[in-house]
Amino acid sequence: MRVLVVSLNRGRGSGGVTRQQAMALAAAGHEVTLLHAGTPLPMANIDLREVELSRGVLPVHEYLPRGSESQMPAAEMSAGLAWSIVNDFQVALDDLTERPDVILAHHANLSTIACASAAGRWDIPYVVFAHGTGVEPRLGGGYRDTIWRAIAEALRESAGIIVTTRYVRDELVRRVVDIPAHRFITLPCGVDTREFQPTESTAMRDRFDLPEQFAICAGALIPAKGPQNVVEASKHYADLAPTVFIGEGSARRELERALGRRGTFLGFVSDAEKAALFNEASVLVAAPDKREHFGIIYAEGLASGAVPVAYRGGGVDSIVTAETGILTDRTPESLGSAVRFLLERPDTRKLLARRGRRRAETHFDADSLSRHFVEWLTGIVRAHRPPLVGAPVSWPGWTSEEAV
Numbered sequence: 001m002r003v004l005v006v007s008l009n010r011g012r013g014s015g016g017v018t019r020q021q022a023m024a025l026a027a028a029g030h031e032v033t034l035l036h037a038g039t040p041l042p043m044a045n046i047d048l049r050e051v052e053l054s055r056g057v058l059p060v061h062e063y064l065p066r067g068s069e070s071q072m073p074a075a076e077m078s079a080g081l082a083w084s085i086v087n088d089f090q091v092a093l094d095d096l097t098e099r100p101d102v103i104l105a106h107h108a109n110l111s112t113i114a115c116a117s118a119a120g121r122w123d124i125p126y127v128v129f130a131h132g133t134g135v136e137p138r139l140g141g142g143y144r145d146t147i148w149r150a151i152a153e154a155l156r157e158s159a160g161i162i163v164t165t166r167y168v169r170d171e172l173v174r175r176v177v178d179i180p181a182h183r184f185i186t187l188p189c190g191v192d193t194r195e196f197q198p199t200e201s202t203a204m205r206d207r208f209d210l211p212e213q214f215a216i217c218a219g220a221l222i223p224a225k226g227p228q229n230v231v232e233a234s235k236h237y238a239d240l241a242p243t244v245f246i247g248e249g250s251a252r253r254e255l256e257r258a259l260g261r262r263g264t265f266l267g268f269v270s271d272a273e274k275a276a277l278f279n280e281a282s283v284l285v286a287a288p289d290k291r292e293h294f295g296i297i298y299a300e301g302l303a304s305g306a307v308p309v310a311y312r313g314g315g316v317d318s319i320v321t322a323e324t325g326i327l328t329d330r331t332p333e334s335l336g337s338a339v340r341f342l343l344e345r346p347d348t349r350k351l352l353a354r355r356g357r358r359r360a361e362t363h364f365d366a367d368s369l370s371r372h373f374v375e376w377l378t379g380i381v382r383a384h385r386p387p388l389v390g391a392p393v394s395w396p397g398w399t400s401e402e403a404v
Contacts, residue, residue, distance in 0.1 A: 001381050004100035006089070007036040008059050008074065008111045013296065014131045017189055018106045021129075022046055024370035025377070033100065035092055036111070037085075051092040059085050059110055061133040074110050074134075075142030082110055082147045089114035100124060102381045105158075107134035108151050108173070116154035125159035125384040127377065129187075132168045132293030132315075138176045152177045159380050162187050162373075164294040165315035172293070187373055188319070190366025191299045195272075198305035198357060199279040208266065213241040215339060216281040216306060218274065218297050219288075221249030221265075226311070229287035229332045231259045236336025238262035240343040241282060246274060278304035282349065283342055286310040287335050295319065303360035305353040309338045319364075324356035 003025050007018045018034070019041070026032045026045045034040065035049040037058055042048075053059075058071040074082060089111050103126035105115040112128055119126040138148055155161060155177050161184045163169045169184050204210065215237070219225040227245060234243045243263035245255070256265055269277065278284070284301035291314030298319040301308040308325035310316050320327055326342070328334040342349040 001101040001378065002031040002098060003033070003102055003104060003377070004093075004096070005032060005034045005104045005106070006093075006111050006115050007034075007106040008061065008109050008134075009036050010038045010040060011036075011061075014061075014106060014133065017129070017131075019043060020190065020366065020370070021104065021373060024374055027370075028374045030374075033096065035089075037088070049092060049096075051088050053085065053088050055081060055084055057081060057085070061107065061109065061131070061137075073137070073142075074147075075137035077144070077147075079144040079146055082144060085110050086113045086150075090117060093118040102126065102159075102377060102384075104129065104377065105154075107131050108155050109134045110147070110151075112154045113147075113150045116157060120157075125380050127160040127162065127380060128155055128158045129162040130155065130168065130173050131164070132172050135168075135172045135176060136293075139172070148176075155179060158183075159384065160185060160376075164188055165318045167291075167315045167318065168293050185376060187369060187376075188364055189294055189296050189299065190369040191296070191303045191360060191364050192275075193303045193361055193365045195275045196278055196300050196303035196360075198353065199276075201276070201280065204273070204276050204280045208244070208264070210244065210280075211241065213282045213343060214280075215241050215243045215263075215283040215285045215343075216246065216277055217243055217285045218246045218278075219286070220247050221245070221252045221255060223251060224288065224290045225249075226287040226289050227251065227255055228258070229289070229311075229335065230285050231255055231262075232332035233285065233287065233336035233339065234259065234262045236333065237340040237343055240340065243285065244277065244281070246277060275300075275304070278306050281306040283339055284308045284310075285335065285339055286316075287330070287332065290314075292316060298325075299360060299364040301325070302356035302364065305357060307342055307349050307352045307356060309335060309342065311335065321359070324352055324359050 005022045022032050022034045033047040037051040037053055040048040040050055056070055059074045060071045099122050103115045103119050105112040105126055106129045108128055108130045115126050163184055163186055217230045221227050245265045246269050248268050278300055284306040294315040298308045298316055302324055308320045310327055311330045312327040326338040328338045
């Protein structure tokens with residue numbers, strides 16, 4: 001089948017999911033076109049298209065630290081600017097020479113309005129991957145009403161809605177759009193369980209002069225991601241293990257002063273270096289101020305054997321269980337005490353690590369989830385097409401609800 005994958009921009013976290021799904025479809029033998037605003041990253045066997053923006057403003061969900069100065073969150077745009085971007089996407093869609101069999105629209109946002117319109121004109125199905133970052137601003141009054149009505153209608157008229165967790169479905173999407181639960185499938189973000197896996201290697205510890213036990217904290221160094229909470233929590237266990245921070249952000253200097261000798265900041269690291277550090281870490285620590293919608297780092301921690309210790313609330317509750325990690329009250333003291341508990345009990349920590357690895361393999365393996373996704377999307381297309389005479393008719397019903 002021919003699949004058109006559309007995203008608002010190239011993105012980071014959700015952009016990675018978009019590209020992962022596009023590659024999974026291409027690997028399964030389907031023709032894939034990926035279209036979004038901004039310069040696309042090179043990808044083999046995928047037709048890449050860039051949306052030309054008539055007003056030169058890059059639409060985003062949240063400000064991208066490395067993004068253009070002309071970026072603006074779609075939820076903050078005037079109606080005129082927002083509709084101009086919808087039109088830019090419509091022009092790009094109409095320029096396609098071959099009509100797709102299905103559209104996969106990432107984010108419930110401006111681009112999804114254009115996708116819904118094109119699918120109606122072409123009489124093809126479209127599905128929406130509703131990431132929390134696209135929907136959550138509406139809870140705080142974001143988006144002009146005319147824009148939001150069009151987004152909500154696009155969600156209601158879609159052939160299916162993908163979410164990463166029930167938290168996104170029930171606490172974000174269904175709070176702002178009246179859609180029955182059976183219209184959704186829960187599809188967690190996948191982890192490469194070959195890249196993230198426990199190891200006996202000491203390469204990262206040797207390279208960065210780290211002790212046998214260390215905690216790792218990964219993410220942007222901005223207040224919303226909570227590195228300041230981990231810095232404060234580290235006071236409760238620093239005598240047992242340092243905390244290694246990977247990532248960059250505006251708060252780095254202040255955080256370095258506050259952390260002192262209780263750990264180190266490595267800045268940006270490559271994907272391979274990140275995986276290697278996770279694989280050697282004893283504990284993964286995270287304490288975002290904002291409740292996360294999913295949190296790929298928790299699944300990566302499970303896969304690598306770095307036992308997750310994190311604030312309770314949001315999508316993390318569906319990833320980390322009592323058998324695989326510790327979720328705490330949302331205070332640095334509770335977090336730090338839980339990390340100390342594990343560092344002082346290596347046998348308990350290793351047991352949780354083994355259970356976490358099994359959970360990662362059965363619930364968050366990228367290859368397995370990609371196969372399920374491709375099967376589901378293929379079923380959407382088959383259900384839309386007129387059946388052959390005598391052929392059985394079935395609606396795609398796969399869901400990983402029981403998994404998360």
